[in-house]
Amino acid sequence: MGLTYADIEVENLFTKRSLPIKALVDSGAVFLSVPEHIAVQLGFDTEEVVTREVVLANGHRQAVPMIGPMRVHFADRYCDLSALVLGDEPLLGAVPMEMMDLILNPATQSLSINPTSPYVPTALAK
Numbered sequence: 658m659g660l661t662y663a664d665i666e667v668e669n670l671f672t673k674r675s676l677p678i679k680a681l682v683d684s685g686a687v688f689l690s691v692p693e694h695i696a697v698q699l700g701f702d703t704e705e706v707v708t709r710e711v712v713l714a715n716g717h718r719q720a721v722p723m724i725g726p727m728r729v730h731f732a733d734r735y736c737d738l739s740a741l742v743l744g745d746e747p748l749l750g751a752v753p754m755e756m757m758d759l760i761l762n763p764a765t766q767s768l769s770i771n772p773t774s775p776y777v778p779t780a781l782a783k
Contacts, residue, residue: 659766660681660766661681661682661761661763661766661767661768662679662680662681662682662766663679663680663682663731663749663768664677664678664679664731665677665678665679665680665729665730665731665747665749666678666729666730666731667689667691667695667699667727667728667729667730667740667747668699668727668728668729668730669699669700669701669724669727670725670726670727670728670737671700671726672699672700674698674699674700675699675728676695676698676699678691678695678747679747680746680747680748680749681746681747681748681749682749682754682761682768683748683749683750684750684751684754684761685751686748686749686750686751687750687751687752688738688739688740688741688750688752688753689727689729689738689739689740689741689747689748689749689750689752689753690740690741690742690743690744690747690748690750691724691740691741691742691743691747691748692742692743692744692745692746692747693742695747696722696724696740696742699724699727701722701724701742703722703724703742704722706722706723706724706742707722707723708720708721708722708723709721709723709741711741711743719743721741721742721743722741722742723739723740723741723742724739724740724742725738725739725740726738726739727739727740729749729753729757731757731759731768732769732770733770734757734758734759734770734778735757736753736756736757738752738753738756749768754768755780756778756780757770757778758770758771758774758778758779758780759771760772
């Protein structure tokens with residue numbers, strides 16, 4: 658097994674700027690994270706946004722900018738959310754995958770729409 662990447666599009670809902678990007682898919686991560694250069698290309702000022710304290714994989718705590726609102730597109734699905742400005746590559750975490758009802762298959766290194774809800778994303782609300 659290796660790393661899974663997905664082609665997504667991210668959009669700043671204020672400026673309507675959008676970018677197609679390749680994101681590392683990580684079901685162990687929570688949020689969408691983008692590097693600072695992508696946040697800037699989308700028109701966000703990372704100095705004038707709220708910050709969020711995160712715990713990194715090595716256990717260290719760090720305050721990072723959180724930008725939004727953003728829209729994330731994958732296939733014919735999308736969700737609106739905020740993103741952390743962090744790291745050197747985009748990372749698609751569990752929250753956006755759940756919001757779009759996507760399935761990660763590590764064996765085939767693929768991300769796909771949940772086949773049990775092919776037309777409309779479904780979520781558990783219990």
